[in-house]
Amino acid sequence: MYSYKRILVPTDGSDVSAFAEQAAVDFARAHGSEIVTLSVAKPYPAYAAAEASMAVDPGLDDQALRDWAERNVRRVAAAAAAAGVPCTTLTVFSHSASDAILDAVTEQQCDLIFMGSHGRRGLSRLLAGSETQNVLAYAQVPVMVMRPPDKSGHRPRP
Amino acid sequence: MYRRILVPTDGTELASRAIDLALGLATLARGTLIAVHAGAPPFLLAPEVGFGAPLQDAWVREREQLAHDGLSYVRRCAGEAGVACQTILVRNDAPWQAIIDTARDQACDLIVMASHGRGGLARRLIGSETAKVLTHSAIPVLVVR
Numbered sequence: 001m002y003s004y005k006r007i008l009v010p011t012d013g014s015d016v017s018a019f020a021e022q023a024a025v026d027f028a029r030a031h032g033s034e035i036v037t038l039s040v041a042k043p044y045p046a047y048a049a050a051e052a053s054m055a056v057d058p059g060l061d062d063q064a065l066r067d068w069a070e071r072n073v074r075r076v077a078a079a080a081a082a083a084g085v086p087c088t089t090l091t092v093f094s095h096s097a098s099d100a101i102l103d104a105v106t107e108q109q110c111d112l113i114f115m116g117s118h119g120r121r122g123l124s125r126l127l128a129g130s131e132t133q134n135v136l137a138y139a140q141v142p143v144m145v146m147r148p149p150d151k152s153g154h155r156p157r158p
Numbered sequence: 159m160y161r162r163i164l165v166p167t168d169g170t171e172l173a174s175r176a177i178d179l180a181l182g183l184a185t186l187a188r189g190t191l192i193a194v195h196a197g198a199p200p201f202l203l204a205p206e207v208g209f210g211a212p213l214q215d216a217w218v219r220e221r222e223q224l225a226h227d228g229l230s231y232v233r234r235c236a237g238e239a240g241v242a243c244q245t246i247l248v249r250n251d252a253p254w255q256a257i258i259d260t261a262r263d264q265a266c267d268l269i270v271m272a273s274h275g276r277g278g279l280a281r282r283l284i285g286s287e288t289a290k291v292l293t294h295s296a297i298p299v300l301v302v303r
Contacts, residue, residue, distance in 0.1 A: 001182040023298065030159045031186065117292065136273060136284050136292075142179060142302045145292055 002142075004028075008110035009037045010101050013072040016116035019148035024114035025079045027144075034086040036108045037076035039069035040097040066091065098134035105141055113139060117147040160268035160298075161189035166257045168275045169195060169228030176302045177232055180270040181239050183300075190242040192264050193232035195225045196256035199249050254290035261297060270300040 009024045011017045021037075028035050044061065069091035080087035088108070094100040105113065115132055136143055165180040167173040177193075184191045198221060229245040236243030244264075250256035253275075261269055274285040284301075292299055 001185065002179050133284065136301055140303065142300055145299045145301060147296060147298075149296075 002111070004031045004033045004112045006108060006110045007033050007035050007112045007114055008101065008105055008108065009035055009076055009114050010097070010104075011037055011039050011072045011076050012097075013039070013068065013075070014116070016118060016146075016148050017072075018075070020114050020116040020144075020146040021076050021079055023144075023146050025076075025083045025085055027114065028080070028085045029083045033112075034088070035076065035080050036088045036090065036104065036110055037073045037080075038090045038092065038101060038104045039072035040100040041065040041069040041091060041093050042095060042097065043093060062093075065093070096134075097131045098138070101131070101135050102138055105139060111141050113141060113143045115143065115145060117145050159187035159189070160184075161187050162192060162264060162266045162268075163189055164192045164194060164257070164261045164264065164266040164269045165232065166194050166196065166253070166269070166271050167228035167232055168253070169224035170275070172272050172275055173228065174231075176270045176272045176300075177235060179300065179302055181235055181241055183268070183270070184236075184241045185239055190244065191232065191236050192260070192266060193229055193236075193243065193245045194248060194257060194260045195228050195246075196248050196250050196253035197221055197225045199251060252290075254287045254294065257287070257291050258294050261295065266297060268298050268300060269295060270302065273301050273303045 004027070007024055007028055009021055011021055024035060027033070043065070073089035073091055077087045077089050090104060090108070092100050101113065104110070113135060115135065117132060132145065136145070160183055163180045163184050165173070165177055167177065180191055183189070225247055229247065233243055233245055246260055246264075248256040248260060250259075257269065257271070260266075269291065271288055271291065272285070273288055275287055288301060292301070
């Protein structure tokens with residue numbers, strides 16, 4: 001039988017990912033799995049220009065992004081700790097969240113990915129997020145796609 | 159734990175890995191597996207077009223066989239694993255709609271499905287029916303390559 005020993009939970013700190021995080025923690029507790037949570041900090045594309053003009057200190061923004069990613073994974077770690085689920089936290093800098101997620105699956109030997117149907121940029125509930133689609137297309141392990149209830153608390157008709 | 163797990167089967171072996179995973183989850187949760195096959199409506203050409211009849215009959219028989227094989231495979235696997243199982247044959251032009259409707263009618267809490275089905279175009283990143291189920295499902299979908 002397929003076993004779920006290590007579950008990768010990518011997080012971007014959004015409400016959508018919070019929903020997937022909690023579901024992943026519940027699943028991990030029920031199946032005796034560990035959680036590996038990952039937050040991907042995307043460097044701003046404007047850096048090159050900003051550096052050239054010496055207008056801002058890029059290192060400062062780097063630190064802000066790192067802190068943001070840290071906060072995201074700490075939220076998952078806290079939820080996991082509350083449920084007594086072992087949790088590893090990872091933060092990486094990458095221009096592509098989906099690449100970072102796929103790399104983490106291999107490096108951390110995960111056997112399941114739990115993620116929201118769309119990320120922070122998700123605008124329409126009618127499209128799976130682009131990062132989610134990339135992960136679905138290339139992941140070698142099963143992917144659990146979670147759609148959170150609407151903001152109104154109303155669940156769309158399935 | 160997911161207790162009512164829907165697994166769509168298109169009657170080909172592309173669904174077998176999803177069936178395995180669904181059975182595993184149902185076993186752990188002592189849940190029920192609900193297998194659904196979305197068969198096409200029983201007409202290929204307009205029925206009044208008489209000259210299509212022989213072709214039509216062969217096509218319908220083949221489709222019936224595919225549906226029957228797919229569902230009985232799931233029933234057999236579930237029987238071997240000791241998992242409660244229900245099989246449902248739905249007639250719908252749009253398999254994704256049949257899957258979503260069945261999930262709702264059967265009060266399922268999880269859909270486990272293959273990333274690609276019989277639809278061909280293997281190079282496409284993700285199967286079209288799977289993409290539509292992901293788009294419209296209010297319950298979690300476990301996508302299996």
